[in-house]
Amino acid sequence: MLGLSDDSVLEAFEKDEIANPSSRNIYPDRTIYQSRPIDRPKAIGLPVLSDFGLARFEGGNSDDDIQPEIYRAPEVLLDMDWSYSADIWNIGAMIWDIFYDKHLFDAYDPITNKLSNKYHISEMAAYLGPPPQRFLEKSETSWKYFDRSGRLITGIDLTDKLSLEAREEWFDGEKKEQFLNFIRSMLRWDLNDRLTAHELLDDPWLNDYKL
Helix, strand or coil: CEEECCCHHHHHHHHHHHHCCCCEEECCCCEEECCCCCCCCCCEEEECCCCHHHCCCCCCCCCCCCCCHHHCCHHHHCCCCCCCHHHHHHHHHHHHHHHHCCCCCCCEECCCCEECHHHHHHHHHHHHCCCCHHHHCCCCCHHHCECCCCCECCCCCCCCCCCHHHHCCCCCHHHHHHHHHHHHCCCCCCHHHCCCHHHHCCCHHHHHCCC
């Protein structure tokens, strides 16, 4: 599923539907419309839903690599056991991408122009601060990126370059604070600290935008 940066095709689609309504079957509880072709847009936005081939069944291995690279949760990058909470991380990262039409995490080392766990984790540290010690102790590979005190040792310090506050450009005042709190409730190092899907439904920012 791709985003649309050119919505002119939707206007044409709407006009066609008004001029020549689609065939339909009307039932007491629903209406089923015949599909109508849509023109190819001039420009396609970022993928919104993708890589279902990386999905996993419940009860399978819970320590292998999952998720598209730029959306990988910290526990995946650090070779830890993961669970449903990894999807909550995905939601937080994708909401940001949808709002701003650009990725929150790049995950590409600008020097080598290759995907880099080291760079990706350095981005996370810049946005979220240092990870809790109890979180690092669950990983057998955290020593590659952090010392015993939790200090980043990747040699890539992005603290002065990246922050959620600086990158958030849509909201002001209380709305900005609410939005960032909403994002931070999903983007947390420890999967056990992230809000559940049910808890997110009660978030103040999200409820302000309910239809």
